Amino acid sequence: MAYSNARQDKLYDLLPAYIRARDAVQGEPLRGLLAILERQADEVDADIGQLYENAFIETCEPWAVPYIGGLVGTTPLFDDSRVADGGTASELFADLNGPSLRPPIALRGRADVAKTIYYRRGKGTLPRLEELARDVTGWAAHAVEFFELLGWTQWVRNHLRQHAPRTPDLRSIERMDRLDGAFDEIMHTIDVRPVAQRQGWHNIRNIGFFLWRLGAYPMRRVDARRLPAPLDFGFHFSPLGASMRLFSRQRREGDESGLATELHVPQPIRPALFHADLRAYSALPVPRPGHSELYGLFEGFAGFNVAPAPSLMVFVDNQPVAADDIVCRNLDGWPPVSGTQVGIDVERGRLVLGPARLGPSTSVRVDYHYGFPADLGGGPYRRRAWLMKAEPTTFVVNVGTEPGDSPTIAAALGQWLGAGAGADAIVRVRDNRTYAEAISLDLAAVPGRFLAIEAADGARPHLRLDGPLAVRGDRPDFTLTLSGLLIEGRIVVRGSLRRLRLIHSTLVPGVSIAEPLPAAPPPPPPSIRAIAAFPSGRLANAELRIELAFSICGPIRAPAHAESLTVLDSVVDGAGLAAIAGIGAAAAPGPALRIERSTVRGAVRVRQIDLGTETIFDGMVRAERIQTGCLRFSFAPPGSHTPPRYRCQPDLAERRALAAAKAKSGPLTDAQADSVRALERRRVRPEYAAENYGHHAYLQLSLNGPDEIATGAEDGSEMGVYCHLKQPQRAANLRTRLEEYLPFGLDFGLIYVT
Numbered sequence: 001m002a003y004s005n006a007r008q009d010k011l012y013d014l015l016p017a018y019i020r021a022r023d024a025v026q027g028e029p030l031r032g033l034l035a036i037l038e039r040q041a042d043e044v045d046a047d048i049g050q051l052y053e054n055a056f057i058e059t060c061e062p063w064a065v066p067y068i069g070g071l072v073g074t075t076p077l078f079d080d081s082r083v084a085d086g087g088t089a090s091e092l093f094a095d096l097n098g099p100s101l102r103p104p105i106a107l108r109g110r111a112d113v114a115k116t117i118y119y120r121r122g123k124g125t126l127p128r129l130e131e132l133a134r135d136v137t138g139w140a141a142h143a144v145e146f147f148e149l150l151g152w153t154q155w156v157r158n159h160l161r162q163h164a165p166r167t168p169d170l171r172s173i174e175r176m177d178r179l180d181g182a183f184d185e186i187m188h189t190i191d192v193r194p195v196a197q198r199q200g201w202h203n204i205r206n207i208g209f210f211l212w213r214l215g216a217y218p219m220r221r222v223d224a225r226r227l228p229a230p231l232d233f234g235f236h237f238s239p240l241g242a243s244m245r246l247f248s249r250q251r252r253e254g255d256e257s258g259l260a261t262e263l264h265v266p267q268p269i270r271p272a273l274f275h276a277d278l279r280a281y282s283a284l285p286v287p288r289p290g291h292s293e294l295y296g297l298f299e300g301f302a303g304f305n306v307a308p309a310p311s312l313m314v315f316v317d318n319q320p321v322a323a324d325d326i327v328c329r330n331l332d333g334w335p336p337v338s339g340t341q342v343g344i345d346v347e348r349g350r351l352v353l354g355p356a357r358l359g360p361s362t363s364v365r366v367d368y369h370y371g372f373p374a375d376l377g378g379g380p381y382r383r384r385a386w387l388m389k390a391e392p393t394t395f396v397v398n399v400g401t402e403p404g405d406s407p408t409i410a411a412a413l414g415q416w417l418g419a420g421a422g423a424d425a426i427v428r429v430r431d432n433r434t435y436a437e438a439i440s441l442d443l444a445a446v447p448g449r450f451l452a453i454e455a456a457d458g459a460r461p462h463l464r465l466d467g468p469l470a471v472r473g474d475r476p477d478f479t480l481t482l483s484g485l486l487i488e489g490r491i492v493v494r495g496s497l498r499r500l501r502l503i504h505s506t507l508v509p510g511v512s513i514a515e516p517l518p519a520a521p522p523p524p525p526p527s528i529r530a531i532a533a534f535p536s537g538r539l540a541n542a543e544l545r546i547e548l549a550f551s552i553c554g555p556i557r558a559p560a561h562a563e564s565l566t567v568l569d570s571v572v573d574g575a576g577l578a579a580i581a582g583i584g585a586a587a588a589p590g591p592a593l594r595i596e597r598s599t600v601r602g603a604v605r606v607r608q609i610d611l612g613t614e615t616i617f618d619g620m621v622r623a624e625r626i627q628t629g630c631l632r633f634s635f636a637p638p639g640s641h642t643p644p645r646y647r648c649q650p651d652l653a654e655r656r657a658l659a660a661a662k663a664k665s666g667p668l669t670d671a672q673a674d675s676v677r678a679l680e681r682r683r684v685r686p687e688y689a690a691e692n693y694g695h696h697a698y699l700q701l702s703l704n705g706p707d708e709i710a711t712g713a714e715d716g717s718e719m720g721v722y723c724h725l726k727q728p729q730r731a732a733n734l735r736t737r738l739e740e741y742l743p744f745g746l747d748f749g750l751i752y753v754t
Contacts, residue, residue, distance in 0.1 A: 127258060375550070454485070504550045650684040
């Protein structure tokens with residue numbers, strides 16, 4: 001209350017001391033009465049204070065944002081206040097930090113209203129339009145006036161263009177490499193077709209907005225994967241030992257009135273750009289700073305300069321390699337380099353060391369950026385809300401390189417088992433190193449009722465298992481949680497568990513993607529397998545619940561009598577096999593399934609589907625019981641045996657096509673109806689930009705795919721694991737704003753780079 005600074009008993013403390021003394025003798029009834037009045041007065045006072053806060057866009061409640069927007073005349077956009085999904089995780093994972101486990105959505109309705117006046121002051125200017133695109137969508141953006149790239153004859157006496165586009169410089173590999181891209185500088189002839197993703201760009205009235213939907217995720221001090229002899233001078237940037245594109249770091253423009261350059265957007269680093277960057281560094285006068293625009297230290301190191309915003313860095317035996325020794329190479333066949341040189345192939349994510357740097361125990365660590373569509377499967381993104389709550393009685397042990405840290409995960413588990421305190425445990429890994437270990441849990445000797453092996457916020461350690469992570473013992477009250485980990489291996493439950501949880505983690509589909517891959521790889525073992533019975537014949541895992549959230553996993557095998565399998569915002573990739581099935585016979589069903597906003601690659605065989613919503617089943621689905629549960633706003637292949645479906649594909653597309661055909665031609669014969677259905681089934685099916693795990697566009701829906709899947713979720717977003725990104729709504733918001741801010745007579749096109 002305004003007249004007292006006390007936190008409690010504000011009214012009671014204003015009474016004379018003798019009244020408080022008499023009240024204490026009588027059991028403080030007056031204090032209790034005034035406490036009730038004080039609570040009501042505090043609520044009124046807080047409501048009055050909130051009314052004042054609601055007058056400002058920065059502090060108002062969500063319901064007030066549209067009203068303030070109406071005062072400045074802005075058109076309301078789709079924002080996170082309209083997103084209703086994502087509440088199941090909060091119900092399941094009550095022991096996480098929270099309080100909200102909904103994914104962050106880059107739909108900034110509040111910020112859009114707050115910057116309305118700012119936008120209008122620069123209305124129609126190209127830098128402001130580019131900034132508007134970036135703010136409204138949350139994607140990196142670059143705006144191009146295509147009419148400025150049209151080739152024309154200069155009129156020297158009138159309307160001389162000082163910044164005319166260049167004629168093609170065939171001697172410049174770097175400039176020619178940018179041809180028909182976002183940062184093209186070469187003149188073009190006119191293209192009168194409507195502006196689209198790949199055509200109709202260069203016209204007098206066209207402006208293009210290039211958008212980068214993938215994020216660039218920074219990885220620091222990662223153990224590079226060394227090749228076996230005789231190529232032991234070669235390393236992969238990825239700890240999984242697979243080729244991958246290295247991404248450039250996204251940075252803010254140095255001048256808000258300027259436009260984005262190639263150094264300001266998150267995209268795969270072009271080899272020509274990297275070569276030109278190193279060449280520009282070599283042209284600097286001596287002494288050079290030791291870093292270039294793309295290559296340099298991410299953080300301070302004694303005796304070295306820190307780069308402003310680098311994208312990659314190499315450490316050999318824990319010492320940084322200066323840019324003077326870095327060379328751009330094509331390492332397709334792993335050609336060696338000489339002396340102290342370090343050759344880097346940014347297109348394949350490979351590096352080779354010169355003989356002067358090699359030794360039998362040479363260690364190489366790297367800093368780099370990888371590309372991915374979302375905060376999924378573990379990574380250096382913020383996920384503080386998803387960490388376990390550490391109660392006072394919880395045994396917490398850190399793993400890493402700091403003083404007092406355990407050196408390995410197995411050693412940390414040994415500390416917990418050796419403590420003998422009977423406590424629950426959290427093993428927290430605090431760096432991005434590779435942990436090549438054999439981990440086995442005998443639940444009969446494990447104290448407490450849960451164990452969590454989790455990465456610290458912002459870290460993504462690589463767990464390279466030597467054999468499966470085996471869980472033994474009969475503990476139907478025990479919970480095992482794996483969080484924030486990149487696991488190259490599999491989990492085998494040879495005992496009984498209560499819960500097995502995979503949160504923001506990856507169990508690599510196919511177990512390993514290390515190169516060189518065999519010509520005919522054997523069928524991969526399941527990523528998760530739980531036994532159905534003990535050797536004695538007694539039932540096992542009758543109460544088991546397997547729960548995945550924002551994770552990537554290979555095939556799952558669990559008994560039909562297990563309690564449930566819950567998949568939230570995740571990928572289950574069968575890697576050529578059935579994605580979800582039971583134990584034993586090939587057609588044995590798995591447990592009851594609840595799945596939301598996920599993508600499943602491979603067949604699904606389960607006891608029943610309690611709920612399936614906004615999910616892509618990219619394989620035949622068979623539920624033994626179809627009288628219970630439902631499937632809604634999802635894709636299931638024709639012939640699937642599921643509970644009742646609501647607005648699912650391709651069913652909905654077939655009905656609409658049949659209705660359109662009947663309206664046009666009258667009643668159809670059975671053969672004609674079957675032909676219409678077959679045509680729609682071929683058209684309406686998932687198409688991806690990449691299907692193999694390890695690619696930066698893994699299971700991102702293709703731009704050429706059907707709109708029925710790209711906008712088929714309940715709120716108009718895409719089906720599948722990237723539903724929470726609300727990408728169709730972001731694009732619609734941008735179109736709404738551009739119609740308001742674009743100069744009269746100009747047309748625009750949205751061009752997706754990634």
